[in-house]
């Protein structure tokens with residue numbers, strides 16, 4: 001048994017010279033110790049980009065029916081030069097359908113910025129605006145106050161002015177003595193009824209405004225979870241969905257790629273199932289993720305671990321787990337962990353094949369396949385910005401079918417962090433729960449994003465499939 005984590009069919013092992021030397025006595029090393037050790041690692045020359053790796057494009061247009069979707073990528077693409085270097089100089093464990101190739105670029109969250117343009121009213125309304133701060137939403141109904149009771153407002157203002165005048169008169173009387181008494185009396189007499197009337201109106205108005213604010217607050221509360229726009233919940237946490245499937249018209253995205261009949265989507269859509277993977281299995285996989293990610297972790301809120309390439313978030317960059325930890329990672333993962341991964345992957349693949357009416361054997365696991373761990377820590381680099389709307393086929397190229405296996409529970413382990421399909425008119429959300437599998441065709445018919453995580457930690461694993469055998473990869477295995 002190879003003590004290192006390998007991908008089936010590969011024989012290469014990390015160069016000993018490139019490994020951190022002394023400080024790695026245990027895989028339990030975390031954070032600062034790991035960072036310090038890695039600083040001691042000499043930089044490696046960057047070989048050319050692997051064949052087949054798509055260079056990030058700054059602007060991509062996708063046609064969805066009559067609508068034009070413009071996707072803008074952040075400057076620098078998905079990875080900085082430094083990050084690319086780390087990964088390119090990795091151990092080269094990836095295997096595509098039996099042929100060796102170098103490690104792919106890591107998967108991290110697509111830092112794509114979604115933006116939609118369209119002709120007139122038929123344009124797809126992608127709601128990417130920033131949510132108002134929570135308190136501002138509560139206050140918003142108060143702006144309706146003048147419209148609700150303008151009369152009472154002016155009466156209240158008049159009453160206020162009269163009261164001020166009366167108080168001024170009292171002060172003047174104190175200053176000037178009894179001569180002013182008569183005038184003050186009349187001022188008070190004039191102010192009295194007005195003040196009372198205005199006060200009552202003001203109180204009534206205040207109460208109604210408070211009611212409106214409360215109702216608005218309630219609305220804001222319910223829509224806060226959606227963060228933006230109208231949302232329909234496709235899968236609620238707590239329910240057990242057997243086989244939920246919603247068909248959506250395919251985009252033309254697949255036309256730009258070689259078609260593989262019997263696999264390339266002709267029928268598009270999205271599905272959710274809570275019975276493919278058990279909660280116990282999800283919890284076991286989550287423990288694998290926790291162990292792997294405990295070796296590193298992003299300074300920002302989003303960390304990934306790609307079992308296939310070995311890409312692991314560390315600070316503001318990525319390192320290759322296999323390269324930098326070498327033999328030291330033995331003990332982190334067991335044979336059973338990988339058998340479980342394979343089993344889970346197979347069952348998800350079969351589920352997808354069944355839902356889309358294709359043969360499971362025509363689909364191939366593709367890269368990247370990765371664990372994600374998200375918390376509410378502020379993003380430090382664009383790689384931490386997981387919440388941007390994106391299309392997997394644009395982001396990852398080879399994807400035809402995307403699946404997500406959730407490993408923790410929305411509203412119990414974390415707040416925010418729901419998955420959102422960004423549809424015209426009404427977004428559709430999926431509330432993660434441990435063991436829930438969500439899958440969908442990867443084209444722009446399934447534009448999506450993840451809500452920001454407000455508290456707690458969210459774990460998931462992305463497992464995706466391609467129809468092109470050349471883009472297929474083997475399951476990661478412990479050899």
Ligand SMILES: O=C(O)CCC(=O)C(=O)O
Nearest residue numbers: 372392404419450460462
């Ligand atoms: O974690 C999720 O729910 C979605 C992640 C995602 O969109 C992706 O990996 O492309």
Ligand SMILES: [Fe+2]
Nearest residue numbers: 390391392448
């Ligand atoms: Fe995605």
